[in-house]
Amino acid sequence: MYGFKGDFGKTNSKKELPESQRADAVSSMVYEANARLRDPVYGCAGAISQLQKQVGELQAQLAKAQAELVNMQCQQTNLITLICMEMSQQSSHQQQEPMFLQQHESYNMDTSCFLDENNLGASWEPLWT
Numbered sequence: 001m002y003g004f005k006g007d008f009g010k011t012n013s014k015k016e017l018p019e020s021q022r023a024d025a026v027s028s029m030v031y032e033a034n035a036r037l038r039d040p041v042y043g044c045a046g047a048i049s050q051l052q053k054q055v056g057e058l059q060a061q062l063a064k065a066q067a068e069l070v071n072m073q074c075q076q077t078n079l080i081t082l083i084c085m086e087m088s089q090q091s092s093h094q095q096q097e098p099m100f101l102q103q104h105e106s107y108n109m110d111t112s113c114f115l116d117e118n119n120l121g122a123s124w125e126p127l128w129t
Contacts, residue, residue, distance in 0.1 A: 017025055036043040 032044050035047055039046040042049070
């Protein structure tokens, strides 16, 4: 039987722990004792509160970065649209292949990432949860 009595403010009832959990229990008690020494008022609760605050700040930074990514993707889509419109206008005026295409016949622009609705949706989803 592995019991704890009143140590570190624990209850007086004996608790039996399986041997596989004993090392974790001791480690936890040592951490709690050290946390109480560092912060006599809040102990572990103070550390948990600080970590929760950090998580919140990091989530806000992530949301901001995701919003910036969506903004850049929209700007790139708009730029490609403008280029295509300009090329189309040149083609209709000149009735010939635009010089750009003549010089870069082998150039293939992959715009599938802009048409993939799942790509943009995945970026927006975390902003609203």
